[in-house]
Amino acid sequence: MKIRLENIVKRFRDNTAVDHFSAEIESGELVTLLGPSGCGKSTMLNMLSGILYPTEGKIYFDEDDVTFVSSEKRGIGLVFQNYALYPHMTVLENICFPLEIKKVPKAERIEKAKKMAELVHVDTMLNRKPGQLSGGQQQRVAIARALVKEPRLLLLDEPLSNLDARLRIEMREEIRRIQLETGVTTIFVTHDQEEAMSISDHIILMKLGVLQQFDKPQYLYDQPANCFVADFLGNPPINKVEAVVKNGKVILADGSDSGVRLEGHDDQKVWLSFRSESVLYEPDSQLKATAIMTSVMGKEKITAFDLAGKEVRGYFDSSLDFERGQEVGIGFKKTGVFVFDYESGERYL
Amino acid sequence: MAKTRSVNNEEAQVNKEPFSFGRLLMYVVLIIGAVIMIFPFYWMITGAFKSKIEVNLMPPTLFPQNPLNFENFIYAFQTAPFGKYFVNSLLALIGCITTCSFTTILAAFAFSRLRFPGRELIFSLLLSLMMVPYEMIIITNYRTIVQWGLHDKIWALILPFMSSIFYTYILKGFFDSVPDSLYQAAKVDGCSDWKYLWRVMVPMAKSSLATIILLNSIATWNSFLWPMIATNSKDVRTLPFGLYAFMTEGGQRNERMMAAATIVVLPMIIIFLFARKYIISGMSRGGIKG
Numbered sequence: 001m002k003i004r005l006e007n008i009v010k011r012f013r014d015n016t017a018v019d020h021f022s023a024e025i026e027s028g029e030l031v032t033l034l035g036p037s038g039c040g041k042s043t044m045l046n047m048l049s050g051i052l053y054p055t056e057g058k059i060y061f062d063e064d065d066v067t068f069v070s071s072e073k074r075g076i077g078l079v080f081q082n083y084a085l086y087p088h089m090t091v092l093e094n095i096c097f098p099l100e101i102k103k104v105p106k107a108e109r110i111e112k113a114k115k116m117a118e119l120v121h122v123d124t125m126l127n128r129k130p131g132q133l134s135g136g137q138q139q140r141v142a143i144a145r146a147l148v149k150e151p152r153l154l155l156l157d158e159p160l161s162n163l164d165a166r167l168r169i170e171m172r173e174e175i176r177r178i179q180l181e182t183g184v185t186t187i188f189v190t191h192d193q194e195e196a197m198s199i200s201d202h203i204i205l206m207k208l209g210v211l212q213q214f215d216k217p218q219y220l221y222d223q224p225a226n227c228f229v230a231d232f233l234g235n236p237p238i239n240k241v242e243a244v245v246k247n248g249k250v251i252l253a254d255g256s257d258s259g260v261r262l263e264g265h266d267d268q269k270v271w272l273s274f275r276s277e278s279v280l281y282e283p284d285s286q287l288k289a290t291a292i293m294t295s296v297m298g299k300e301k302i303t304a305f306d307l308a309g310k311e312v313r314g315y316f317d318s319s320l321d322f323e324r325g326q327e328v329g330i331g332f333k334k335t336g337v338f339v340f341d342y343e344s345g346e347r348y349l
Numbered sequence: 350m351a352k353t354r355s356v357n358n359e360e361a362q363v364n365k366e367p368f369s370f371g372r373l374l375m376y377v378v379l380i381i382g383a384v385i386m387i388f389p390f391y392w393m394i395t396g397a398f399k400s401k402i403e404v405n406l407m408p409p410t411l412f413p414q415n416p417l418n419f420e421n422f423i424y425a426f427q428t429a430p431f432g433k434y435f436v437n438s439l440l441a442l443i444g445c446i447t448t449c450s451f452t453t454i455l456a457a458f459a460f461s462r463l464r465f466p467g468r469e470l471i472f473s474l475l476l477s478l479m480m481v482p483y484e485m486i487i488i489t490n491y492r493t494i495v496q497w498g499l500h501d502k503i504w505a506l507i508l509p510f511m512s513s514i515f516y517t518y519i520l521k522g523f524f525d526s527v528p529d530s531l532y533q534a535a536k537v538d539g540c541s542d543w544k545y546l547w548r549v550m551v552p553m554a555k556s557s558l559a560t561i562i563l564l565n566s567i568a569t570w571n572s573f574l575w576p577m578i579a580t581n582s583k584d585v586r587t588l589p590f591g592l593y594a595f596m597t598e599g600g601q602r603n604e605r606m607m608a609a610a611t612i613v614v615l616p617m618i619i620i621f622l623f624a625r626k627y628i629i630s631g632m633s634r635g636g637i638k639g
Binding site for chain 2: 049050051071072073076077078080081082084086087088089097101102145149165
């Protein structure tokens with residue numbers, strides 16, 4: 001099902017949680033709402049689920065205006081951060097419950113629930129209570145319960161944040177597999193950029209209630225719309241040094257020429273941001289950085305440098321060896337290097 | 350000693366706790382407490398099987414000489430209409446518990462989950478009513494009962510106790526502890542408030558409800574003041590009046606008194622034994638994961 005959000009505004013008293021938010025989500029896609037806490041992503045999800053109604057704007061599911069339609073009439077499945085399983089019911093009863101409310105005959109709902117349990121791999125523990133399951137298993141049951149009534153839209157609210165690191169990776173792959181197998185349009189809320197990058201068709205990145213960028217994960221990484229997007233995505237985080245544009249050259253704080261060229265923004269203060277993998281070793285380069293320390297990562301190593309008073313990191317071939325305090329000539333690749341306005345974060349390059 | 354204990358602390362807890370004076374003292378105090386609590390019950394029950402001579406024996410016998418001596422029970426049943434009283438007590442008990450539990454569940458849910466204007470104010474007002482002493486309410490209750498023509502009827506024993514602010518308060522506390530997401534999950538699936546209450550909240554509150562029902566049972570079963578005021582005839586009076594009768598009509602025959610008291614107390618002990626499992630699990634309950 002296609003979802004269209006038109007100029008959504010949500011205010012709580014004086015506080016604007018979501019500000020003029022517009023987006024179109026294609027049918028069958030997994031879209032992640034990503035952002036730091038307090039960015040309005042959960043508020044957005046609650047408006048999609050009908051738990052909250054927007055102050056302004058419209059929500060369309062396909063061609064239907066569902067802005068003020070109550071939750072149960074929207075045909076959505078919802079998975080909560082704390083799973084929200086009914087502790088007194090068995091796994092099977094939990095999965096059956098949405099169908100029980102819909103008054104589906106008992107034999108049919110058990111059949112459907114069992115099929116769904118198979119899909120999420122909990123079919124061997126149907127008679128257990130949620131308290132007897134691990135976090136990952138509880139999450140699987142919660143997903144099965146959300147999917148059993150065949151919703152048009154599946155909403156997941158930080159579903160992995162209560163799991164440990166290893167289970168998180170396993171479950172996010174499971175969520176993607178289940179989503180691809182059922183083909184259900186899915187909106188996934190998270191604050192973890194790695195999680196978002198790894199499973200989404202598209203990512204919506206939000207900050208303080210405002211949509212920053214809505215793109216494919218790789219595009220978001222390669223072509224950030226502004227400084228915030230560049231800062232938010234990527235591990236290790238993007239390197240960022242203060243600079244000034246002079247005669248089309250980006251000059252660092254210590255007066256050295258970065259070698260990056262930018263037309264039309266002379267005398268403006270900017271951020272020069274570059275990905276760690278965009279740093280090149282150029283012995284003859286005018287731009288010098290002082291090695292601080294090196295961590296070996298296997299096939300490559302990551303070295304921290306002092307560049308014009310800021311600590312930056314670069315990936316290098318493991319055959320290269322820099323000693324602490326050594327002056328190293330560096331340069332940049334064509335990709336993964338950006339210039340942003342110092343104040344507004346607007347992207348110039 | 351102290352050093353090795355701190356090192357092996359975890360092992361020590363899993364394996365046998367080493368002997369310590371503190372633990373011994375703890376057990377001694379607990380055993381003394383248990384004896385103080387249990388002995389009167391034991392004395393009452395064994396006393397009911399003793400003869401007139403034996404019960405006054407010095408030094409007293411700890412165990413009745415003839416444990417199959419049911420004479421006192423037979424006498425007790427002949428003296429006071431225990432059968433009739435028992436039925437009345439049971440009717441009052443069932444009436445109070447079913448109606449009170451029902452209203453308590455509904456009120457607790459409304460105050461905990463539903464949003465309506467003045468909710469907090471109304472609840473505070475209800476709570477403040479708990480400060481009015483029972484003796485004051487008795488007068489107004491009595492007038493109401495008389496005006497409605499229910500004086501000396503079994504309904505007089507039930508009607509004033511069909512709701513309870515205190516039990517509502519306890520149950521609301523439990524309902525408040527249930528995460529909102531459970532309610533939202535059910536709502537998204539199209540579950541009505543009514544169905545959510547009975548299918549999710551009430552089964553989850555089983556142990557709280559068991560506690561409430563037990564407290565309510567004991568209160569109803571033991572109540573004396575209100576039944577004495579609201580009823581006159583033997584036809585509607587309850588078990589505690591059976592004991593009362595022994596003090597006035599039957600004289601102070603301790604062994605008979607004990608037999609009568611055993612008859613009165615026994616049903617409550619049975620109810621407690623059944624509900625015990627839930628009460629303990631209600632107290633040790635950890636809450637919901639997440």
